[in-house]
Amino acid sequence: MSGTAEGTARGTVPGLATPYPLGAALPAVYAEDDFGQRFVSGLDVVLAPLFNVLDSLEAYFTPALAPADFVDYLATWVGAELEGTESLGLRRRAVASAVALHRVRGTRQGLAAAVRLAFGVPPEITESGGAAWSARPLGPFPGAPAAGLHVALRVADPAAVDPHRLHAVVAAARPAHLPFTVAVTPSRTPEPLAEEPDPDE
Numbered sequence: 001m002s003g004t005a006e007g008t009a010r011g012t013v014p015g016l017a018t019p020y021p022l023g024a025a026l027p028a029v030y031a032e033d034d035f036g037q038r039f040v041s042g043l044d045v046v047l048a049p050l051f052n053v054l055d056s057l058e059a060y061f062t063p064a065l066a067p068a069d070f071v072d073y074l075a076t077w078v079g080a081e082l083e084g085t086e087s088l089g090l091r092r093r094a095v096a097s098a099v100a101l102h103r104v105r106g107t108r109q110g111l112a113a114a115v116r117l118a119f120g121v122p123p124e125i126t127e128s129g130g131a132a133w134s135a136r137p138l139g140p141f142p143g144a145p146a147a148g149l150h151v152a153l154r155v156a157d158p159a160a161v162d163p164h165r166l167h168a169v170v171a172a173a174r175p176a177h178l179p180f181t182v183a184v185t186p187s188r189t190p191e192p193l194a195e196e197p198d199p200d201e
Helices: 034-055 068-078 088-103 108-119 163-173
Strands: 124-127 149-155 180-186
Touching: 068 088, 088 108, 108 124, 108 149, 108 163, 149 163, 163 180
Parallel strands: 149 180
Antiparallel strands: 124 149
C-alpha cells in the first residue's frame, strides 16, 4: 500500500506487542534456548501489526475510522470522485456518501449533492428541461428547446476555487447526454438595511 500525506502504509510499530508470541508456541526444548527465542521474537515484530489490523478490521471499512492511506483505497472501491488533493475529512465524507450519490447520479439532486460535497457550497443549477401540465391539449412545451445545463458556484473568494475541478465534478455527475457550462462567481452580499428613523427624535 502506498502512503499519503496524512498517513503511511501498514508496517512495524515500535513497542507493539503480539497477542500470540511464537516463543511460547515452540517445543519445550526451545523454551530455554536464548537464540531460538530471540530469533522468533524478530518474527513477532513483523506479525504484531498483522494481528492488530485483523483485530480492528471493521474500522478499516468505516470511512470515519479508517487510516488515512486506506481511505484512498476505499475511494477507488466505491467510485468516489476524488482528485487526491482533498483534505482527509473531505475524502472520508466522499467515501461515506459515494453509494448514496450513485443512486441519484445524473439527476439534479445528485449533481447538487456532488458539488456541495466537493466545495462545501450549494450550487445554482439552471437547466433547459421543464415539466408542466395543462387542461387543454397542444399546449406549449416547457423548458428551452436547446438542451443545456449551467452550474454556478457562488463563493466569497472565487480565486480560491479551481474551475477545472468544478468542471470535472459536474461532468461526472450530470446527465451524460447534456452539454453544460460552469462558472465561479462572487457570493451575493446582502444590501444593508436602511435605518428606521427614531420616533423620539
